[in-house]
Amino acid sequence: MSTPQSALLDWNLSRVTRVAVSVVAVFLAFRLTDEFLPGLGMAIILAIVIDIPWWLHTRYVVQSKGE
Numbered sequence: 001m002s003t004p005q006s007a008l009l010d011w012n013l014s015r016v017t018r019v020a021v022s023v024v025a026v027f028l029a030f031r032l033t034d035e036f037l038p039g040l041g042m043a044i045i046l047a048i049v050i051d052i053p054w055w056l057h058t059r060y061v062v063q064s065k066g067e
Contacts, residue, residue, distance in 0.1 A: 021050045
């Protein structure tokens with residue numbers, strides 16, 4: 001199997017969460033704004049805000065179990 005194929009098939013919980021957050025952020029940005037640049041800015045801001053709980057969970061819960 002080539003490297004790009006193995007990278008596409010190597011899906012873990014973190015990658016699935018990042019993709020889901022991105023999809024939700026872009027969907028909400030399109031619903032809330034009418035133009036491209038404000039929509040892009042809104043998508044970035046929403047992705048950051050939506051991703052914070054997952055980042056905190058990974059940082060404090062998952063890493064503390066590994067120690």
